[in-house]
Amino acid sequence: MSGTGSYRTRQRAAILQYLKTHPHAHLTAEELCDALHAHGVSVGKSTVYRALDMLVDAGVVRRFTASPGEGACYQYAGGDGMQCHAHFHLKCVVCGTLYHIECDHLDELTAHLGIQHSFTVDYAKTVLYGTCDPCRRALAAVPKKDSQKIEPDPT
Amino acid sequence: MSGTGSYRTRQRAAILQYLKTHPHAHLTAEELCDALHAHGVSVGKSTVYRALDMLVDAGVVRRFTASPGEGACYQYAGGDGMQCHAHFHLKCVVCGTLYHIECDHLDELTAHLGIQHSFTVDYAKTVLYGTCDPCRRALAAVPKKDSQKIEPDPT
DNA sequence: TTGCGTGCAAAGGTTTTGCATGGCA
DNA sequence: TGCCATGCAAAACCTTTGCACGCAA
Numbered sequence: 001m002s003g004t005g006s007y008r009t010r011q012r013a014a015i016l017q018y019l020k021t022h023p024h025a026h027l028t029a030e031e032l033c034d035a036l037h038a039h040g041v042s043v044g045k046s047t048v049y050r051a052l053d054m055l056v057d058a059g060v061v062r063r064f065t066a067s068p069g070e071g072a073c074y075q076y077a078g079g080d081g082m083q084c085h086a087h088f089h090l091k092c093v094v095c096g097t098l099y100h101i102e103c104d105h106l107d108e109l110t111a112h113l114g115i116q117h118s119f120t121v122d123y124a125k126t127v128l129y130g131t132c133d134p135c136r137r138a139l140a141a142v143p144k145k146d147s148q149k150i151e152p153d154p155t
Numbered sequence: 156m157s158g159t160g161s162y163r164t165r166q167r168a169a170i171l172q173y174l175k176t177h178p179h180a181h182l183t184a185e186e187l188c189d190a191l192h193a194h195g196v197s198v199g200k201s202t203v204y205r206a207l208d209m210l211v212d213a214g215v216v217r218r219f220t221a222s223p224g225e226g227a228c229y230q231y232a233g234g235d236g237m238q239c240h241a242h243f244h245l246k247c248v249v250c251g252t253l254y255h256i257e258c259d260h261l262d263e264l265t266a267h268l269g270i271q272h273s274f275t276v277d278y279a280k281t282v283l284y285g286t287c288d289p290c291r292r293a294l295a296a297v298p299k300k301d302s303q304k305i306e307p308d309p310t
Numbered sequence: 311t312t313g314c315g316t317g318c319a320a321a322g323g324t325t326t327t328g329c330a331t332g333g334c335a
Numbered sequence: 336t337g338c339c340a341t342g343c344a345a346a347a348c349c350t351t352t353g354c355a356c357g358c359a360a
Contacts, residue, residue, distance in 0.1 A: 007334050007339055029325080044342040049325065051340095065220040071324055090274050099274065105267045112260045118288035119245050119254065126284045133273035162314055162359050184350080199317040204350065206315095226349055315358075322351070332341075 005054050014041040015051045019061060019076040026064065026091075026098050028071040064091060064127045089127045094135035098127075160209050169196040170206045174216060174231040181219065181253050183226040219244070219282050244282045249290035253282075 005012075014036055019025075027035065033048045052074050055061035062077040075098070088106050090099040113119045169191055174180075182190065188203045207229050210216035217232040243261050245254040268274045 003340060005339095009334070009340060011341070046326080046343080047341055053326095090268070090272070090276075092274075093277060099272070101268070101272055101274075103267075103271070105264055109260055109264050112258075113245070113256070113283075113285075116258070116260075117245070117254070117256055119247075119256075119283075119285050120287075120291055121245075121283050121285040122248060127281075128268075128274075128276050129281045130268075130274055130276040132275075136275055158315060164315060164359070166316070201318080201351080202316055208351095312360090313358105314360095316356085318354095320351105320353085322349105324348080324350100326345105326347070328345085329343095330341105331343105332339105334339080335337090 003050060003054065005058070010041070011043045011047050012051050014039070014043060015048065016055065016060070019055075019074070023076045024098070024100075026073040026075040028073055030071065032074065059122075062089070062127070088123065090132070091127050091129055092132040092135055093129050094131055094138070097132060099132065158205060158209065160213075165196070166198045166202050167206050169194070169198060170203060171210065171215070174210075174229070178231045179255065181228040181230040183228055185226065187229065217278075219246075243278065245287070246282050246284055247287040247290055248284050249286055249293070252287060254287065 015032065018032065018035060018039065022035075029045065029048050029052060032052070033043060033045055036043045036048075052061060052063070056063045056074070060077055062075045064073045064075070088101045090101055091097070092099070110121055113121055170187065173187065173190060173194065177190075184203050184207055185200065187207070188198060188200055191198045191203075207216060207218070211218045211229070215232060217230045219228045219230070243256045245256055246252070247254070265276055268276055
């Protein structure tokens with residue numbers, strides 16, 4: 001489908017290197033494409049999609065699919081997808097900020113799910129969605145949310 | 156945009172009732188549309204999208220955005236979006252099955268994230284990805300996963 | 311009667327695919 | 336040299352939007 005990854009090409013190296021160099025960035029395929037251009041490496045959109053697909057499949061890159069109509073975001077996930085063993089990611093649905101959380105409670109959760117529920121959580125693919133403190137306060141300042149649709153400023 | 160929800164119409168009632176009646180189903184807008192047809196209620200696709208949008212906004216329905224190219228899935232979330240307070244969803248990345256997990260560890264996690272990390276997890280939007288027991292065993296039996304892409308049966 | 315809700319069709323955007331060319335091994 | 340990867344363009348896809356008609360209140 002997306003190739004086998006047997007060859008090492010200029011484009012793939014550039015994509016991986018960019019993601020590695022910007023581990024905190026979470027960008028869409030198109031944004032990555034543009035970023036590469038800005039770095040002087042021209043890569044076709046299809047190639048970016050294909051490479052990203054492979055990297056996600058290999059666990060090297062994480063993919064978040066936010067709301068439909070927004071496009072998926074990608075982010076470096078660590079060498080073999082093993083580095084983020086007890087490393088959850090929280091994404092604020094309001095401001096889009098990505099938080100990296102590491103602590104014992106998560107180890108516990110993992111163990112619990114594995115033992116009690118026979119489910120192996122894949123940290124490379126999992127993102128917890130919610131609201132961060134600053135945004136929660138901002139939202140609290142605008143209490144009405146009943147029959148009115150709040151349009152949290154697009155973008 | 157999606158209407159105000161002031162009117163009670165045949166279509167909206169049917170949509171909500173179907174979701175209520177199938178609380179464990181997680182279906183796309185189109186699948187819901189088809190299901191309604193099968194139930195003898197004909198509802199236009201746009202209407203389904205619009206109604207779903209409103210319901211998600213009101214917290215009555217949960218929306219998962221799985222992988223791109225698959226379409227978002229919707230599921231009933233309980234009366235006021237409050238019933239699934241400590242209800243995580245695990246989705247197996249191999250077979251696509253959605254598991255509903257409710258237990259104290261998750262309450263604990265929520266509390267922890269809220270208190271220690273000032274992050275309010277939104278259960279309606281969060282799905283943990285990983286591998287379920289049957290699939291993990293199946294994968295163990297086929298160790299190589301390099302150049303082969305496993306296509307989990309659609310639906 | 312008023313105005314919202316509906317449905318069709320068309321537009322919008324993202325992601326995927328086909329095919330010929332170029333590059334890695 | 337053989338095969339894979341690339342890139343362009345077109346297709347496929349889901350979702351949103353515009354507009355005229357029907358229905359709820």
